Amino acid sequence: MDIQFRQLEKWFGTLQALKPLSMTIQSGEFVSLVGPSGCGKTTLLRMIAGLEDPAAGPILFGGTPVFDSENHINKPPQKRKIGMVFQDFALWPHMTVFENVAYGLKATGRKREVKEKVTDALKSVQLDAHHERYPHQLSGGQQQRVAIARAIATDPEIILMDEPLSALDASLRDEMRILLQSLVKKLNMTAVYVTHDQSEAMAMSDRVVVMNAGEVQQTGTPEEIYQRPVNDTVASFIGKGTLLDGLVTEVEEVPMLKVSTEVQIPLSSKKTKGLKPHDWVHAIIRPEQVKLDTKPSEAGLAGVVETVSFLGERYEVSVKLHGCNERLFAYTHEKTAPGQEISLTVRNTIHLIQHKGGLTHEETA
Amino acid sequence: MAHVSWTQRVNKYLALTVLTLLVLMPLALVIMRAVTPEGTFEGFGAFSILGEGMYQEILLNSLLLGFGVVILSSFIAAPLAFFMARTELGRHRWIDIVLIIPFMTPPYIGAMGWILSMQSNGYAEQLFPFLAPVTPLFFTYFGMVLVMSLHLFPFIYLIMRNNLENIGGRLEEAGLIHGGSFGYRLRRIVLPLFVSGYSMGALLVFVKTIGEFGTPVTLGNRIGFYVLTSEIHRHASVWPIDFGTAAILSTMLLSVSMAVWYFQQWFAARTHGKVVSGKGQTKAYTPLGKKQIFAWLYLAGVLGLAIGVPYFSVASTAFMDVQGRGLAFDNLTLRHMQDLFTGSGLEALWNSVWLAGIAATISAAIGLWVTIIIMKKRGTVEKGMDFLSIAPNTVPGIVVVVGLILFWNAYWNPAPVYNTWMMLVTTYVVLYIPFTVQNIKAIYGQLGDSLFQAARTSGASPWYVLRTVLLPLILPGVLAGWIMSFTISMRELVGSLILRPPNMHTSATFIYSQFEQGTVAQGMAMALVTVGLTTVVLIGVEKMKERSQRYRT
Amino acid sequence: MKKQLSIAAGTAGILFLGACAQTESEQGAENDLNEAAEQNETNNEEAAESNDSEEADHEETGELTIYTSGPAGMAEALVEGFEEETGVEVDMFQGTTGDVLGRLQAEEDNPIADVVVLASMPPAMDFKERGMTMAYESEYADSLRDGWYDEEFHYYGFSASALGLSYNTELVDEVPEDWSDLTDKQYADQIAIPDPYESGTARDFIAAYVNQEGDAGWELFEELADNGLQMEGANNPALQSVIGGSNQLVMAGVDYMVYNNIQDGEPVDIVFPESGTMVTPRPAFIMESAENVDSAQQYIDYILSDAGQEIVADAFLMPIREDIDVHEDRADIDEIEQLDFEWEYLEENGEAYLERFQEIVR
Known part of the structure; x- marks a missing residue:
């Protein structure tokens, strides 16, 4: 079942919590809403659930409006046939695991299916035992499994998840992420997933919606968002990297980004159309584009290692470039030490976030 | 929504x-009745009786009583709240029920019980003749404060205990780690967090005290300590009945209560009563070990005064055949x-x-x-x-x-x-x-x-x-x-x-x-x-x- | 789960009704329920009201409402006897004179009582003056003691108590014979008097005593205050303080309570001072606003009848009828020396004297 909004917006008093937004979430698609807290992602999710009333704009599930201010349609949450997973799990403490999961079926009068559906749901979250336990007798991960089982027990075609993993420990988080991902695909549900953790969003989603201050910044596949962020907000929120700006110069027909008088970084290995000397650009360099060389060489940029973080399979190193105030991140398998002199090269095409042609040097200085 | x-x-x-x-x-x-005693609005002239010395004294008595009871009941309740919230005693939940008994006891019964014990030739003197020089002290302002505090302290106790429990251990541990001594922690962490909740309890006790009627009528009238409630009761039930004055005094009582209430609200808003809570709170726990005995003794002492004394009198009187013969086993019935x-x-x-x-x-x-x-x-x-x-x-x-x-x-x-x-x-x-x-x-x-x-x-x-x-x-x-x-x-x-x-x-x-x-x-x-x-x-x-x-x- | 629900359900219907309309709803059954509950309520009210008005069409509501002070046993016995004899049902509010007067005042706009019985005369006289009482000449009017009832038959002091000196027989060595004996040091700090604020009879006594003695009366009170006279609540608490032994004696306390306690074996007795004391008739009267006048008049007749007066005597009170004997264990009216006073004087000066007395004793 697909979900559509057209010019959907929301105000809290004089604060516009969501600027008019139109989009379609395809049936079976896994969409993440990501952004810093207060960006409107949770508000959007809650409007889909029917827990908040939009100021304007219809919301359609499979082409049927569940909210339409013009036609005075506003289906309450219980009529929207959705499943929802909450950040704090929201398990009812006075009900057993079984009762929690069976709740939706009982509430909607599907009493005959209870036993089978609950058993299936619990099995699919790998929680076959513990049916008679109360939530407080379970671990955090188990509680979250119950919450997921509860959300899927009624066979909803849409599942909404509000930061479901944020209350879990890191190790559990990965495990639960994989469980959720496979479950959603297996059951072919349309999933809307709210998170402030961009890596979670990138890992799980078919499509990522990056939001900030009530506005959608960019929508796209995780790869698009990562590789071609449309603005600083997206660029800095998604993934690591260094934002740089400067003027374009050309060295032997290769366009270079002139960061300072001494530092120039090749923008592309190939000839790039539309880039002329004296153009002003704003670009992002991701760590994986940077190659370190522990032996100083003339070819690369010179810098000094500032910090080294061991990530298990590799190191993340921050390098302060000589001759300017910029700092680049890089991954390496070689151990380096802070203070070590180093040279580095930037590979692949650098993604330009902004590009303004024909500025004079003075204007940018 | x-x-x-x-x-x-x-x-x-x-x-x-x-x-x-x-x-x-x-x-x-x-x-309305206070400003329109005869059915027509007569302005606030009727309130001029409040200028009379007698009523000023009565108002002052009410306030004195209120403050006295708040102070004494806080002193009675504070150690109990600490014991129940933070030490081994907390495991004995029955104590909570027992501690509510004084509050369940009708105040006039409590007061009567005390009077029967403390009056000259009363039960106290019959059992312990050496108490004779002390008992007259009871028939003073302090006796009233004592009786009313012993009645109302459970109120403040419950609020204090809940408050202490809510100030989770982590907050105190944080204080501990940052190098606070016990006294410093108490002063800078527990007290500030405690005080706004406490102010609500104090307010309730204050209002209950100045609004209480049983003890002032049984004990207060006897010792000539008149307060607003006993005066209101007098005007409402003693010939010549004067509802107008009763209404004016009621309005006065109401204003005092409202003023105190307003002050409490203002005070509570100023202090940060809400504890910002993250994940689960740990309960603070200060095991007493052997020193428990003192806590139990204290509890026994409080219960002895709050329940023992009045109920001994009540039971003695209830089972006594001839009141004039006093305590004796052959006088049971x-x-x-x-x-x-x-x-x-x-x-x-x-x-x-x-x-x-x-x-x-x-x-x-x-x-x-x-x-x-x-x-x-x-x-x-x-x-x-x-x-x-x-x-x-x-x-x-x-x-x-x-x-x-x-x-x-x-x-x-x-x-x-x-x-x-x-x-x-x-x-x-x-x-x-x-x-x-x-x-x-x-x-x-x-x-x-x-x-x-x-x-x-x-x-x-x-x-x-x-x-x-x-x-x-x-x-x-x-x-x-x-x-x-x-x-x-x-x-x-x-x-x-x-x-x-x-x-x-x-x-x-x-x-x-x-x-x-x-x-x-x-x-x-x-x-x-x-x-x-x-x-x-x-x-x-x-x-x-x-x-x-x-x-x- | 189930159990909790049923408990909650048992708690009260309204509890659900009120609560549920709260949650966001697409209109709902709950509201209908709410309305239904409300309607139910108003139906009930209407039903009750229509009952009322139906009965108000007749002159009598069928139930006689009596507000009475006075010894608990006696008030109840009188009502029982009356109900048996006449078949009229009685609604009785029984309390102290103060309670009764308080209620009457509270209900001034909307009076409910038909018959009122008090323990003190002045309020009854005041009620008469204010036109709040209804005259009724009972068939027994001829055989009543003079001065105990209103000459225009507005109120009847159908029973009376005398005030005396009650003392603890175990604590008092030398039984005093007159009020002035109480200034003796042997009674120091051991003399009580019912608080005249709470006891109408004590209050009347003070005024009556001054009426007879003049300034000498005030002097006596001052001397007594010097000897440690204490006010000890209403009549019963004052007497209890003597029985319990915290005081040796109580002055101006009502006699019937003492006789009751003697009967129970308490170490207490009473004497009536030589210089005179007060005999306080306890007035009963019909309210001008009474709805059940017939039954009210029947009640007045009943309490003055032989049966009613016997009940009075049994309660150790003195009957108003000259031909009915007092209880054998109590002092007869002839044995009690009475103060020489005017009820009008009491009514005029009562309040001022009360305050003066308070100032002296407190």
Whole structure:
């Protein structure tokens, strides 16, 4: 079942919590809403659930409006046939695991299916035992499994998840992420997933919606968002990297980004159309584009290692470039030490976030 | 959620109307009556009597009593709260029930018990003749403060204990890690967090004290320590009856209460009572080890004074054949008990039980209703309702009672309530709604919104959510409120005395009239039976409450 | 789960009704329920009201409402006897004189009582003056003691108590014979008097004593205050303080309570001072606003009848009828020396004297 909004917006008093937004979430698609807290992602999710009333704009599930201010349609949450997973799990403490999961079926009068559906749901979250336990007798991960089982027990075609993993420990988080991902695909549900953790969003989603201050910044596949962020907000929120700006110069027909008088970084290995000397650009360099060389060489940029973080399979190193105030991140398998002199090269095409042609040097200085 | 259906609106205004009728109208009429003694507005001239020295002294006495009781009951309660919240004693939950007994004890019984013990040739001197030089001290301001503090300290104790429990261990551990000494931690972390909650308890005790009627009438009048309530009672029940002055004094009492209440609100808003809580809180725990014995001794001491002394007197009197012969084993008799159960006492007791039962049930129901509205949204109307639902607690009972007469017996009031048993139920409900509202609110406030949203998104209708999620979860609060209302309705005196219909006695009025006109021993027998019965109900409902919370353990 | 629900359900219907309309709803059954509940209520009210008005069409509501003070046993016995004899049902509010007066005042706008019985005369006289009482000449009017009832038959002091000196027989060695004996040091700090604020009879006594003695009366009170006279609540608490032994004696306390306690075996007795004391008739009267005049008049007749007066005598009170004997264990009216006073004087000066007395004793 697909979900559509057209010019959907929301105000809290004089604060516009969501600027008019139109989009379609395809049936079976896994969409993440990501952004810093207060960006409107949770508000959007809650409007889909029917827990908040939009100021304007219809919301359609499979082409049927569940909210339409013009036609005075506003289906309450219980009529929207959705499943929802909450950040704090929201398990009812006075009900057993079984009762929690069976709740939706009982509430909607599907009493005959209870036993089978609950058993299936619990099995699919790998929680076959513990049916008679109360939530407080379970671990955090188990509680979250119950919450997921509860959300899927009624066979909803849409599942909404509000930061479901944020209350879990890191190790559990990965495990639960994989469980959720496979479950959603297996059951072919349309999933809307709210998170402030961009890596979670990138890992799980078919499509990522990056939001900030009530506005959608960019929508796209995780790869698009990562590789071609449309603005600083997206660029800095998604993934690591260094934002740089400067003027374009050309060295032997290769366009270079002139960061300072001494530092120039090749923008592309190939000839790039539309880039002329004296153009002003704003670009992002991701760590994986940077190659370190522990032996100083003339070819690369010179810098000094500032910090080294061991990530298990590799190191993340921050390098302060000589001759300017910029700092680049890089991954390496070689151990380096802070203070070590180093040279580095930037590979692949650098993604330009902004590009303004024909500025004079003075204007940018 | 923001969408407000008309049913919700109707429901809200219906609740507001009920509260207005129950609480606002009576109180407004008291003030009206004070400014219009003869039915016409005569300005505020009537208030000029407040300038008279006699009334200034009475007002001062009320204030002195209020402050004295707040201070002494805080001192009594603080160590207990600490022991129960932080040490091994906390595991003994029965202590909590025992500590409520003083509060269940009708204040005039407590005062009578003390008087019987402390008067010259009283029980204290009969048992311990060397106490003779000390006992006259009791018949002073300090005696009154002592008796009333021993009655009201459970209030402040409960608030202090909950407060201490809520100031989780982590906050204190954080203080500890940052190098605070015990004293420093107490001063900088515990006290500031503690103080706004405490101020509410202090306020309640203060208002209860200046609004209390039993002790001033039994002990205060005897020693010539007159306060506002005893004066109001005098004007309302002693020839020549002067309701105008009673209303003016009531208004004065009301203003004092409101001023204190306002001050408390202002104070609580200034201090940061809300503890920012992340994940789970650990309970702070300070094991006492061997030193426990001191805690137990202290507890025994407090219980000895608060329960032992008055109940010894009550029981002695109730089982004493010839009062003039004093304490002696051959002077024991069961005849007062027999008289009680064969005479009109039994009926009075039964009246109290069912009246209190109905009143507690209604006030729990209204409390639930109002709380749900208040907790859902915080608009102006909701705030108004919140205030009204708490107001009777900040107003002395006798003021409420005067207002209830003025309202329910007004010639323009068509409801046939006055002079029937419904009037007593109404009185109890009005007086004790705050207890149910506060109890339910406390529990409700701990429930996250997501519990209800989860139910809605699971496909449950609002009705179904209410029934399967909200009610079971706040049931403990409802039961706690019920217990509280029931307990104090069982012993309510001032309203019962003035508003009871013909042919009807309650346990409290029976006792009072036995003191005034009948056999003191039978009154005391009634007091014993009533408190015993109340305790049994209390334990029963407490068990029920435990069962409703079984899932927590 | 189930159990909790049923408990909650048992708690009260309203509890659901009120609460549920709260949650967001697409209109709902709950509201209908709410309305239904409300309607129910108003129906009940209407029903009750229509009952009322139906009966108000007849002159009598069928039930006689009596507000009475006075010894609990006696008030009840009188009502029982009356109900048996006449078949009229009685609604009785029984309390202290203060309670009764308080209620009457509270209900001024909307009076309910038909018959009122008090323990003190002045309020009854005041009620008469204010036109709040109804005259009724009983068939027994000829055989009543003079001065105990209103000459225009507005109120009848159908029973009376005398004030005396009650003392603890175990503590008092030398039984005083007159008020002035109490200034003796042997009674120092051991003399009580009922608080005249709470006891109408004590209050009347003070004024009556001054009426007879003039300034000498005030002098006596001052001397007594010097000897440690204490006010000890209403009559019963004052007497209890003597029985319990914290005081040796109580002055101006009502006699019937003492006789009751003697019967119970308490170590207490009473003497009536030589210089005179007060005999306080306890007035009963019909309210001008009474709805059940016939039954009210029947009640007045009943309490003056042989049966009623016997009940009075049994309660150790003195009957108003000259031909009915007092209880054998109590002092007869002839044995009690009475103060020489005017009720009008008491009514005029009562309040001022009360305050003066308070100032002296407190």
